[in-house]
Amino acid sequence: MKKRGQTLFFDKPPRIQGAAAVAGPKEGLGPFGPDFDKVHQDVRAGENSFERGERRMFLEAAALAMQKAGVTDREVDFLLAGDLLNQIISSGFVARELSIPYFGLYGACSTFGEIVALGTVLVDAGFADTVLGITGSHNCGAERQYRYPTEYGVQRPATAQWTATGAGAVVLGLEGDILVRAVTVGKVHDLGIKNPFNMGTAMAPAAADTIYSHFQDSGLEPKQVDLIATGDLGTVGREVNIALLERQGLDISDRYIDCGVMMYYSHQQVEAGASGCACSAIVTIAHLFKRLRQGDLRRILVVPTGALHSPTSYLQGDSIPCIAQAILFETTKGGETKWGHT
């Protein structure tokens, strides 16, 4: 293991041994509907509350990921999980059902990045052979906690984003054809945006800084990465991120997507796109991992982004601190990719 700047490089890169994505009804109707391992038609996933529905999706994603990885919960060394609900209850309650030593994490919508980063470190350091990571979010659960009751009638501004419903789980281990080559740990940035209906603009500086640092630390150039995917900047934040990186001399626009922009079709009425822990997790697992396995992409940089505010901080007039983590995934199909620098 090596550290340069904010970036960790792995000698024996830990691999994605198994991964699964479970989605809600609206996400199932989006472009990645067929790619999800399971799509729920009921927004509560058969439970009697949104929160319990979220937990069920977490458990289902975890079971499917472990099944694909060929391990049972008793064989997994650590569980890393996080979500958006107060006191990360989905994660804690799911850990209650699984017999695995547990770390609860909170990185808002960037939690998927935090989980993969820390899980990879545990495996690379030799403390674990397999680590299970789970994260997700629920549109209605997030709405009632962060915004308004779900049936409350409001006009959503064009910069608003739609918290995605779903859960993604990964088993990080020693086998598999997708590996985690490097991880860039982000710093928290806050450039004064106070509007929680404009999270893309709030998070763009954090994303731009993490992406810039990743290329600085790794010595890679954007053209050596097939795709850069931010978590949930949405249409507005994506444009701002491109502009910020351009000012620093990095042009990523020809290979840059945002999971939040891709999650839904434009006729699904989500304004600037998707958000939530589920957003980067299920798009990466269902769509990007599939393309890595197909060999259509060889090396991708996934940058989950998160806004670290709460309804209390917003009501007290504080601006929104934001973070982004960057994970460099590679496929082993057709021989391992090398770059001289590490």
Place this chain on the structure above:
Amino acid sequence: MTRHAELEKRQAEEKISEYKSIYGPKQPKPPLAKNLFYAFVVGGLICVLGQFIKNTFIRLGFTPEQAGNPTVAAIIFLGSLATGLGFFDNLARVAGAGTAVPVTGFANAITAAAMEFRREGLVLGVGGKMFSLAGSVIVFGVVAAFIVGLLYAL
């Protein structure tokens, strides 16, 4: 404040205003004409419906003064019903102020909150959270009415 802290504060402010100049041009403009149009049409239709209900009450023997209160009650009922059936929020997304300004908005705020917190129980859920949105309307409505009443008495 020390000179160092002052310098840091100024630098932070400069960074924020520099960022404003970057994101400013990228912000989408709200579709003002479309929003105004739908607010006018839907709000207007709700008022037409209210007038129709009021006229019906008058035809049933109420005086025009007496017909006001049952009309408001009927519109509140319809707003709550539409919320319960799950289409008020879809209409409000398009209509904006058109549904928020008439008493339908008030009815929606109470019903939506009551429905949302049903899982948390009848007392602390429905009862406790019912006025979480509409409470401030009631508080400031009562305060304003009190002040107006005082002025009127003078």
